[in-house]
Amino acid sequence: MQDVTTLAFMSVVADYGAPDYFVTEFFRVHDTSRLEKHIVRSIDENRTDRPIFAQLIGESIPQLERTVEELLKHPIAGIDLNLGCPAPKVYKKNVGGGLLRDPGKVDEILAALRSVCPGRFTVKMRLGFSDSSPYDDVLASVKKHQVDMLTVHGRTVKGGYRSEVDYDLIAHAVQSVPCPVLANGNVTSARSASRIIQHTGAAGVMIGRHAIRNPWIFEQCRREFAGEAYDPVCLADVHGYIENLFKATHSDQIPERAHVNRIKKFLNFVGQGVDARGEFLYDMRRTHSPEELFRVCKKHLLTSPETRFADEPYAGVIARPNCETPLTPVA
The missing domain is CATH 3.20.20.70 (Aldolase class I)
Incomplete structure (x- = not known):
């Protein structure tokens, strides 16, 4: 990709x-x-x-x-x-x-x-x-x-x-x-x-x-x-993933605002599994600094950290509205 x-x-x-x-x-x-x-x-x-x-x-x-x-x-x-x-x-x-x-x-x-x-x-x-x-x-x-x-x-x-x-x-x-x-x-x-x-x-x-x-x-x-069970992912796990991704992609050569905007492109996809109403996506897309971004992440991912992260994207929650249509829920 x-x-x-x-x-x-x-x-x-x-x-x-x-x-x-x-x-x-x-x-x-x-x-x-x-x-x-x-x-x-x-x-x-x-x-x-x-x-x-x-x-x-x-x-x-x-x-x-x-x-x-x-x-x-x-x-x-x-x-x-x-x-x-x-x-x-x-x-x-x-x-x-x-x-x-x-x-x-x-x-x-x-x-x-x-x-x-x-x-x-x-x-x-x-x-x-x-x-x-x-x-x-x-x-x-x-x-x-x-x-x-x-x-x-x-x-x-x-x-x-x-x-x-x-x-x-x-x-x-x-x-x-x-x-x-x-x-x-x-x-x-x-x-x-x-x-x-x-x-x-x-x-x-x-x-x-x-x-x-x-x-x-x-x-x-x-x-x-293999027919084996696996543990569900919870919102706290997703918060950890975002932290790791933010740190791994950081560079002193990239302005702070540009780095935040780049991470937001990834989070457009992550947000499809956070909540069914797309509230995380709405708030995240309006952030401009690391502080604002992680304040939103804390609100949506750590208020109820044990909440399950959806296996499938929520119906109607779209990562890229100009490219995609909502996925049909999988039965």
Whole structure:
């Protein structure tokens, strides 16, 4: 996740139970691109004891090949190609999800990257750009070029985060390619992850936004898959998570107000599980200093610290109103 899976965030998540592997923010690849230093740090200085895949986004085959060669000098577990980013500023450059408008170009890129990746080469994609018409062609290319693992987000690019997730089409990918397939899209909890795997036959799930809300989710998934119980998270635990995240992301080079604003982007997701009326979100979004922020956190999280943090986002409580619609409650 861009601007999220930094070295600091990976370290914090690992304290609560790291995923099986991490994927970096994407390296932007073009004619004059260089490896972004802060993303390289998330590889070279990573102490989570988890494999790190380097994520690329771009369309120039020579520059993608060059970037892979540079990244192979670092301790990466593999290369991951982004074919799914739905941000307009990305797809308008014909990269990320924009490439799904041109399955022929995707085929050329997969062939080239497979030839220069001696280790694991993975792909994350959506179902298509405006509809799923290119889906089977891209799946055929994934199979032909021996991609090692495929993650499918069950929406189109234009569907953003508002449309329904089509788990049947993820199941179709599972049946169509020989490599493991991970299901992605509205993996909101360990229980939803289990249901999605049962529905799709996927080898596992990739979790993005809901790991910001609930960093315990990966360990909860492990226990859910093993049929083991796990302790509920309470609001006091969430307060501790916010404190740890604030400390880990602090830098003397970042102005105080800017740091608070950055943390608020994370808390937009956390707030989905605090209260059903969105009162925490309302108050948090109006803070401007660390003192104001933690005064709000104390009010909403430590007044009744043993109150359970919701496993699923509360219906109607939205992290990003301009990007998302409320999630349908899970029965």
